[in-house]
Amino acid sequence: MAVLVVGSVALDSVETPFGKADNALGGSGTFFAASASHLTSVQLVGVVGSDYPMDQLRALESRGVDLSGVEQVAGSSFRWAGRYPHDLNSPETLDTQLGVFASFDPKIPERFQNPEFLFLANIDPELQLNVLKQVTNRPKMIACDTMNFWISSKRDQLVELLGHVDLVTLNDGEARQLTGTNNLVTAAKTILSYGPKYVIIKKGEHGALLFSEGKVFFAPAYPLETLFDPTGAGDSFAGGFIGYLAKTGDLSEENLRRAVIYGSAMGSFAVEKFSITRLMEVDKSDIESRVAEFKKLVEFEQEVNV
Amino acid sequence: MAVLVVGSVALDSVETPFGKADNALGGSGTFFAASASHLTSVQLVGVVGSDYPMDQLRALESRGVDLSGVEQVAGSSFRWAGRYPHDLNSPETLDTQLGVFASFDPKIPERFQNPEFLFLANIDPELQLNVLKQVTNRPKMIACDTMNFWISSKRDQLVELLGHVDLVTLNDGEARQLTGTNNLVTAAKTILSYGPKYVIIKKGEHGALLFSEGKVFFAPAYPLETLFDPTGAGDSFAGGFIGYLAKTGDLSEENLRRAVIYGSAMGSFAVEKFSITRLMEVDKSDIESRVAEFKKLVEFEQEVNV
Numbered sequence: 001m002a003v004l005v006v007g008s009v010a011l012d013s014v015e016t017p018f019g020k021a022d023n024a025l026g027g028s029g030t031f032f033a034a035s036a037s038h039l040t041s042v043q044l045v046g047v048v049g050s051d052y053p054m055d056q057l058r059a060l061e062s063r064g065v066d067l068s069g070v071e072q073v074a075g076s077s078f079r080w081a082g083r084y085p086h087d088l089n090s091p092e093t094l095d096t097q098l099g100v101f102a103s104f105d106p107k108i109p110e111r112f113q114n115p116e117f118l119f120l121a122n123i124d125p126e127l128q129l130n131v132l133k134q135v136t137n138r139p140k141m142i143a144c145d146t147m148n149f150w151i152s153s154k155r156d157q158l159v160e161l162l163g164h165v166d167l168v169t170l171n172d173g174e175a176r177q178l179t180g181t182n183n184l185v186t187a188a189k190t191i192l193s194y195g196p197k198y199v200i201i202k203k204g205e206h207g208a209l210l211f212s213e214g215k216v217f218f219a220p221a222y223p224l225e226t227l228f229d230p231t232g233a234g235d236s237f238a239g240g241f242i243g244y245l246a247k248t249g250d251l252s253e254e255n256l257r258r259a260v261i262y263g264s265a266m267g268s269f270a271v272e273k274f275s276i277t278r279l280m281e282v283d284k285s286d287i288e289s290r291v292a293e294f295k296k297l298v299e300f301e302q303e304v305n306v
Numbered sequence: 307m308a309v310l311v312v313g314s315v316a317l318d319s320v321e322t323p324f325g326k327a328d329n330a331l332g333g334s335g336t337f338f339a340a341s342a343s344h345l346t347s348v349q350l351v352g353v354v355g356s357d358y359p360m361d362q363l364r365a366l367e368s369r370g371v372d373l374s375g376v377e378q379v380a381g382s383s384f385r386w387a388g389r390y391p392h393d394l395n396s397p398e399t400l401d402t403q404l405g406v407f408a409s410f411d412p413k414i415p416e417r418f419q420n421p422e423f424l425f426l427a428n429i430d431p432e433l434q435l436n437v438l439k440q441v442t443n444r445p446k447m448i449a450c451d452t453m454n455f456w457i458s459s460k461r462d463q464l465v466e467l468l469g470h471v472d473l474v475t476l477n478d479g480e481a482r483q484l485t486g487t488n489n490l491v492t493a494a495k496t497i498l499s500y501g502p503k504y505v506i507i508k509k510g511e512h513g514a515l516l517f518s519e520g521k522v523f524f525a526p527a528y529p530l531e532t533l534f535d536p537t538g539a540g541d542s543f544a545g546g547f548i549g550y551l552a553k554t555g556d557l558s559e560e561n562l563r564r565a566v567i568y569g570s571a572m573g574s575f576a577v578e579k580f581s582i583t584r585l586m587e588v589d590k591s592d593i594e595s596r597v598a599e600f601k602k603l604v605e606f607e608q609e610v611n612v
Contacts (some may be wrong), residue, residue: 087488182393185531206512208574209529218603221525223515225491248609259608273586297524298604300563302597 001140001246002041005032006131007235009057009070012120013081013095014274016088016229022277022288026055028121031232034238035266036103036275037063037147038287039272042278045069045131049077049100059280069109075100086204088230108134117246119238120144122164126155132164141168141285143242144232156232163195169238171202173210176233184209185216186296198256200241202234211261212253219260220297222268229274233267236279240266265290307446307552308347311338312412312437313375313541315352315363315425317403319554320580321385322394323537331362332386332583334427334451340582341545343369343570344423344593349418351437354591355406365586375415381406394511394536409439414440418601423552425544426450426471432464438470447557449473449548451540457483467577469501475544477508490515490521504545504562506539506562516566520558525566526603527572528596535580538572546572 007029033059036042043066050056052072076099082091084111098200106127118139120128128144138246142165145152150158151174162168168191176182179190184201191199199211205227210217248255265287272278279306319328335352342348349372354360358378367373378504382405388397412433424445426434434450448471456464457480463483468474475498482488485496491508494517497505505517511533513526547569554561571593578584 057475106556124503183531183533185529188318203512206509216529216603217606218524218529219546219606220513220604223491223522223524225489252606258609261608295608296605297522298526299527300523300558300567300601302601303564 001014001034001042001116001249002047003044003117003119003242003246004044004112004115005029005036005119005121006128007032007119007123008078008101009044009048009052010078010080010101011052011125012231012275013079014091014229014231015083017084017086018228021274022230023079024101026080026169026275028123028230028235030057031235031276031279032061032119032121032239032242034279035062035236035270036243036246037065037239038279038282038284039240039243039262041067041159042243045106045108045112045117047071047073047100047104049075052077052165057266067217068110071107073100082231084230088227091231106131114146116140117242118142118163121235121238122147122150125150125154125161128161129157129164132161133260136291140249141166141242141245143169143238143279145169145238146174148174148177159194161249162191163303164290165196166206167198167200168196169200169202169234169241171204171234173200175201178221190215200260202237203289204230204233206236208260208264215253219264221225221295222297224268224271224292226272228272230271231274232269236270237267240264261291261294262287264294307422307555308348308349309342309423309425309548309552310334310351310414310421311342311419311425311427312351312414312434313338313425313429314384315350315354315358316384317358317405317548318537318581319385320537320565321389322398323390323392325580327535327580330386331359332537332581333384334429334541335361336366337541337576337582337585338425338427338545338548339371339584341365341370342540342552343371344547344572344585344588345546345568346591346602348372348549349375349421351412351414351418353377353379353406353410355379355381358383361496367477369586374499375418379406381459383407388518388537390536390545394533399539400609401532412437420552422555423449423548425548427541427544428453428456428468429458429459431467434467435463435470438467446555447548447551449475449544451475451544452480456484465500466563468497471502473504473506474502475540477510477540479591481505481507483548489592496520496601506571506611508543510536510539514543514570515567516562521559523563523566525570525600528603530574530577532578534578536577537580539577542576543569559596566602567597568593570600
């Protein structure tokens with residue numbers, strides 16, 4: 001089944017303790033598409049400026065990403081520049097230039113208006129709501145992401161959006177900010193009360209938690225010695241997660257758990273190199289091997305009658 | 307099999323956002339013993355002052371903890387006072403009075419000199435080395451803990467100690483400090499090169515990692531809504547871990563993984579109330595239920611031939 005993703009398509013300039021990339025492919029839609037395309041076909045909707053290196057982006061087409069919803073308009077592309085400290089925690093933003101993204105008002109092409117899976121990547125919640133209005137049949141699953149900026153500036157619209165989605169992904173800091181509570185279990189319960197059936201709280205190097213009514217699943221982050229650039233890890237996680245659900249078409253809790261592991265695997269690849277480089281290199285057998293390593297990482301047998 | 311633990315027996319005054327405890331039982335040896343005693347018999351060696359509430363400590367005897375190695379001498383007991391912030395991360399130390407602990411020089415009673423399992427809780431590495439000299443037969447397993455203070459003030463002695471132990475537990479910050487590297491996988495490899503066969507890196511609310519040559523096991527922290535006071539979580543973890551190994555006498559990698567889960571379960575109980583209160587309340591069925599919940603928390607089936 002196909003996934004429609006609406007998000008940013010940007011150019012990132014990133015500095016980490018290991019090197020520097022200038023104007024490399026970035027943005028939530030780009031990372032999501034590069035990741036999900038390993039598992040299913042992807043339709044990407046976004047906007048870029050006249051300066052965007054479309055030839056580089058078109059590499060995604062060879063993986064089955066339909067780029068016909070990426071509009072190229074006069075002006076500058078969305079550019080972000082950031083620097084990660086030695087511990088690779090939160091980056092310092094050096095520069096943000098929204099460019100044509102500032103007036104992004106996603107128009108979903110008619111042929112994309114009936115998606116089976118829809119991912120609303122991190123954009124203004126008002127735009128996320130507008131996308132929902134353009135979708136003709138209810139997708140099997142609608143998932144969304146967000147960020148601290150929208151939680152503080154457009155909280156009401158975000159909470160309204162959460163009443164319309166099946167699943168939301170957000171990081172631990174955002175979950176705390178949205179709910180005003182430090183305890184993540186309590187935060188997840190509060191977010192579930194806004195409407196979604198599932199909440200995924202991403203904790204970066206500390207893994208991810210999938211919450212549903214009365215249930216919780218935990219997936220560790222893969223213990224990488226080669227962590228290189230954390231940019232895009234969350235969107236790559238979402239791409240692996242939704243991509244796996246779309247591939248299998250199975251929304252059982254058991255399959256959602258597996259999907260979280262696929263998400264974690266794709267996130268772990270994304271951070272091994274700058275931009276989407278590593279996501280474009282790995283193949284099916286790399287992905288299956290890493291999923292198997294996740295299994296080994298947490299596996300233990302409970303002894304009965306100790 | 308019995309476990310010998312050498313550590314501090316203290317009085318803690320702790321303030322958390324949820325309440326305050328004054329002069330409650332604390333110390334690494336106390337938490338370890340309260341935890342391990344659910345799984346095996348424990349011999350505790352430590353020192354307290356004439357002011358120590360021995361009647362309260364004796365509650366441990368009903369669980370099979372042999373307190374005859376806890377020396378009571380003239381002077382004040384080791385007292386620590388701390389306050390946890392709203393997010394329950396690292397406490398602010400308000401006061402530390404070493405009292406009789408300042409001149410602690412553990413003498414292992416002859417009847418304890420042949421332990422099958424030995425845990426050297428967080429004390430001066432020189433004293434930990436002295437304890438080793440008093441042990442007549444090589445225990446099946448020697449494990450130790452440490453802290454930032456010893457890493458900076460007695461690094462050489464600590465590294466010497468690591469050449470004599472089978473396993474070391476330390477938290478993520480301490481692992482980074484000891485090795486001068488941010489990446490925990492690299493840090494664990496470096497620590498293994500100092501001698502131990504196993505390294506456990508404790509990440510508090512983010513779980514624990516068990517490293518051995520070329521292998522890693524991850525156990526999450528239990529997602530608690532009732533996290534109350536983190537004091538003693540690490541020593542309770544160690545008590546559950548070593549206690550389970552001593553109970554089963556099995557040092558296979560499979561059993562070490564299970565032991566990490568028992569450690570995580572005991573740590574998760576410890577933080578539900580002040581001091582060792584919760585550790586003294588829980589019973590075998592509570593522990594087995596929590597271990598089963600850990601299993602459910604991480605369980606997923608890998609699909610073959612996707």
